[in-house]
Amino acid sequence: MSSAPAFPPSAEPAAVRVENLSKSFNDPKRGEVRAVDRVSFQVARGEIFGLLGPNGAGKTTTLRLISTLLKPTSGTALVGGCDIVAEPAKVRERIGFLAGETGLYPRLTPREILKFFGEMHGMKGAPLAGRVQQMIARFGIEKFADTRTDKLSTGMKQRVAIARTMLHDPPVLILDEPTAGLDVPSARNIEQAVKEAKQAGKSIIYSTHFMEEAEFLCDRIAVISDGVVKITGTMEDLRRATGKQRLREIFVDLLGI
Amino acid sequence: MRFPFLAAIYRKEMLDLIRDRRTLISMVVVPVFVFPIIMSLMGFVIGAMEDKAERESKTQTIGLKVANPAVRETLSKAGLVVADKDNLRALIEQKAIVAGVEEVAAAGQAPEFRVYSDNSNPTSAAASEKVRAALAGLKEAIVRSSLRASGVPEAVLTPFSVAKVNVAPPKKMAATMWGSMLGYLMILLMFSGGMYPVIDMTAGEKERHTLESFLATPAGRNEIVVGKMLAAMTAILMTALLTLTSIVVSIRSNRIGGNSAEVRQMFSTIPLDAGNIGLILVTLLPLCVLAAAVMIAIAMFARGFKEGTSYLTPVMLFVLFPAMLGGMPNLELTPALALIPIFNASQLIRGIILGDFTRAAFLVTMAANLVYATIALAIAKNRFETESVLFRT
Ligand SMILES: Nc1ncnc2c1ncn2[C@@H]1O[C@H](COP(=O)(O)OP(=O)(O)OP(=O)(O)O)[C@@H](O)[C@H]1O
Numbered sequence: 334m335s336s337a338p339a340f341p342p343s344a345e346p347a348a349v350r351v352e353n354l355s356k357s358f359n360d361p362k363r364g365e366v367r368a369v370d371r372v373s374f375q376v377a378r379g380e381i382f383g384l385l386g387p388n389g390a391g392k393t394t395t396l397r398l399i400s401t402l403l404k405p406t407s408g409t410a411l412v413g414g415c416d417i418v419a420e421p422a423k424v425r426e427r428i429g430f431l432a433g434e435t436g437l438y439p440r441l442t443p444r445e446i447l448k449f450f451g452e453m454h455g456m457k458g459a460p461l462a463g464r465v466q467q468m469i470a471r472f473g474i475e476k477f478a479d480t481r482t483d484k485l486s487t488g489m490k491q492r493v494a495i496a497r498t499m500l501h502d503p504p505v506l507i508l509d510e511p512t513a514g515l516d517v518p519s520a521r522n523i524e525q526a527v528k529e530a531k532q533a534g535k536s537i538i539y540s541t542h543f544m545e546e547a548e549f550l551c552d553r554i555a556v557i558s559d560g561v562v563k564i565t566g567t568m569e570d571l572r573r574a575t576g577k578q579r580l581r582e583i584f585v586d587l588l589g590i
Numbered sequence: 591m592r593f594p595f596l597a598a599i600y601r602k603e604m605l606d607l608i609r610d611r612r613t614l615i616s617m618v619v620v621p622v623f624v625f626p627i628i629m630s631l632m633g634f635v636i637g638a639m640e641d642k643a644e645r646e647s648k649t650q651t652i653g654l655k656v657a658n659p660a661v662r663e664t665l666s667k668a669g670l671v672v673a674d675k676d677n678l679r680a681l682i683e684q685k686a687i688v689a690g691v692e693e694v695a696a697a698g699q700a701p702e703f704r705v706y707s708d709n710s711n712p713t714s715a716a717a718s719e720k721v722r723a724a725l726a727g728l729k730e731a732i733v734r735s736s737l738r739a740s741g742v743p744e745a746v747l748t749p750f751s752v753a754k755v756n757v758a759p760p761k762k763m764a765a766t767m768w769g770s771m772l773g774y775l776m777i778l779l780m781f782s783g784g785m786y787p788v789i790d791m792t793a794g795e796k797e798r799h800t801l802e803s804f805l806a807t808p809a810g811r812n813e814i815v816v817g818k819m820l821a822a823m824t825a826i827l828m829t830a831l832l833t834l835t836s837i838v839v840s841i842r843s844n845r846i847g848g849n850s851a852e853v854r855q856m857f858s859t860i861p862l863d864a865g866n867i868g869l870i871l872v873t874l875l876p877l878c879v880l881a882a883a884v885m886i887a888i889a890m891f892a893r894g895f896k897e898g899t900s901y902l903t904p905v906m907l908f909v910l911f912p913a914m915l916g917g918m919p920n921l922e923l924t925p926a927l928a929l930i931p932i933f934n935a936s937q938l939i940r941g942i943i944l945g946d947f948t949r950a951a952f953l954v955t956m957a958a959n960l961v962y963a964t965i966a967l968a969i970a971k972n973r974f975e976t977e978s979v980l981f982r983t
């Protein structure tokens with residue numbers, strides 16, 4: 334990983350610290366929508382943090398706020414010690430962000446896309462080409478690395494998207510439903526990569542609809558509904574608080590449905 | 591602004607553009623092929639029509655209803671086919687004859703020869719033209735012979751003659767024509783050539799869900815906008831120059847202007863030299879920035895390709911009018927008028943071609959367009975920082 338840009342070692346114990354983060358939208362039809370309402374949590378190094386919630390709960394908005402794509406109405410978050418409001422550019426250097434409905438440039442090839450995103454992180458030349466090749470091998474992209482992405486299947490595209498997110502070896506990964514719409518092998522491949530990233534000491538925020546996946550993958554989980562965090566903790570914490578075993582039951586209990 | 595980022599963004603946008611069939615068609619195929627094809631088709635059709643009229647006017651019958659035998663003789667000698675007919679008007683309408691001559695005698699007056707033709711039919715018009723010329727020749731011959739008979743010298747017929755001399759050299763004539771056309775054409779081409787690429791790199795990125803990932807990288811917003819703008823400018827200039835070249839080439843090598851040597855020469859003289867080409871490019875450059883920035887700023891509002899097209903189409907209309915006005919003769923480019931964007935450049939290009947513009951007008955035009963371009967660029971950059979634009983639902 335010598336080709337990835339170096340980051341100053343952070344003195345922060347938590348790689349991500351979200352503090353009272355709120356975001357309201359002014360929707361012409363619905364009026365003010367509190368999409369994220371005083372959300373707080375921390376993610377340590379080497380931890381996978383799950384965001385679980387029904388449609389419209391505010392998962393995507395929270396992740397977009399942390400990725401500096403949206404400005405919070407109030408509250409803030411620190412990513413690797415950098416404030417998302419005061420130092421958005423520095424935050425963007427430290428994250429790998431996978432958007433929910435992420436797309437790939439249809440007329441470019443996976444190799445071209447990976448190279449471009451590497452360049453957008455200040456990488457270049459032979460080290461970049463080497464790193465791109467490494468990611469291509471890691472995610473099983475070799476066979477279609479030089480095919481235009483509009484010719485690829487959903488699973489192939491998602492591998493490229495994940496490779497793109499991890500290419501510059503960021504300390505923080507923000508993944509919005511990375512396995513949505515994927516078949517079992519593709520989903521497994523991605524889960525595997527996320528586990529490896531955890532082993533490498535990355536902090537990962539992972540939003541999902543799949544209870545099973547959250548249970549299998551995440552160290553801690555926040556259940557979010559209507560923009561509010563209902564509970565945060567390990568599976569054990571959640572079981573103890575609700576008296577239920579299966580995450581699905583816990584979920585139903587917490588949301589009162 | 592970091593150069594490696596700018597270069598990488600520019601490269602990615604260009605790669606994306608060049609591989610897009612739609613853009614490639616609007617940028618290369620249309621400019622290179624459409625004009626020559628349209629022009630040579632037009633030239634061919636016009637030429638063929640003229641030839642046909644010329645040929646048929648000599649082979650089709652001209653109806654005569656005349657007593658004077660000299661008329662028949664003269665027309666036959668002129669190579670026309672004649673026959674005695676009665677109802678000339680009806681026969682022409684039925685296309686049984688191509689034209690007709692009727693002698694109308696009036697008591698105590700010289701006879702009148704009426705030449706009938708259907709001027710909506712080029713053959714009939716050409717035939718009637720030939721008949722009239724032949725009759726005029728006959729008239730003059732009769733006058734001459736009468737003069738000779740009464741012993742008057744023929745010279746009385748022409749006490750003097752009149753000749754027209756156009757002191758404007760062909761180059762200047764050509765300059766008037768190109769002057770009123772070139773600026774308008776270039777501006778129009780720049781805006782239309784930039785439309786698809788710009789929509790593709792703004793609304794297209796939103797539609798394909800690639801923008802979010804791009805914006806989450808450390809690329810500066812100004813680097814993104816300028817990189818995209820440079821790619822759009824490349825497309826714009828390429829379309830404009832390719833189209834211009836192909837227009838010039840196809841004009842020089844076709845028959846537009848038909849058989850009129852003067853019109854042909856006017857078209858085929860290109861009043862451009864290195865000096866004024868340079869000045870025209872300098873005039874167009876800020877306009878190119880302006881076009882790219884304005885279109886990016888507007889197309890950025892759109893959520894998809896279709897919406898982008900419907901936002902930019904009215905912009906074309908807004909551009910069309912001042913560009914056309916700018917080509918009008920007799921409008922002097924005063925410093926105040928030079929403040930009007932688009933119009934000023936169109937007028938200035940006309941002035942450059944005619945070799946007739948003031949330094950003040952040039953400087954004001956350049957300065958004004960640079961200021962507008964900068965403002966448009968700032969607005970475009972702002973679009974990339976506005977949440978409600980980026981995540982419009
Ligand atoms: N740009 C926006 N303008 C207005 N309202 C928005 C905007 N983005 C999100 N919202 C609203 O904010 C709320 C939270 O949406 P969000 O997309 O964050 O939910 P989510 O948890 O990601 O849902 P899903 O599981 O469907 O992806 C919803 O009510 C949504 O309609």
Ligand SMILES: [Mg+2]
Pocket residue numbers: 392393394433509
């Ligand atoms: Mg979502």
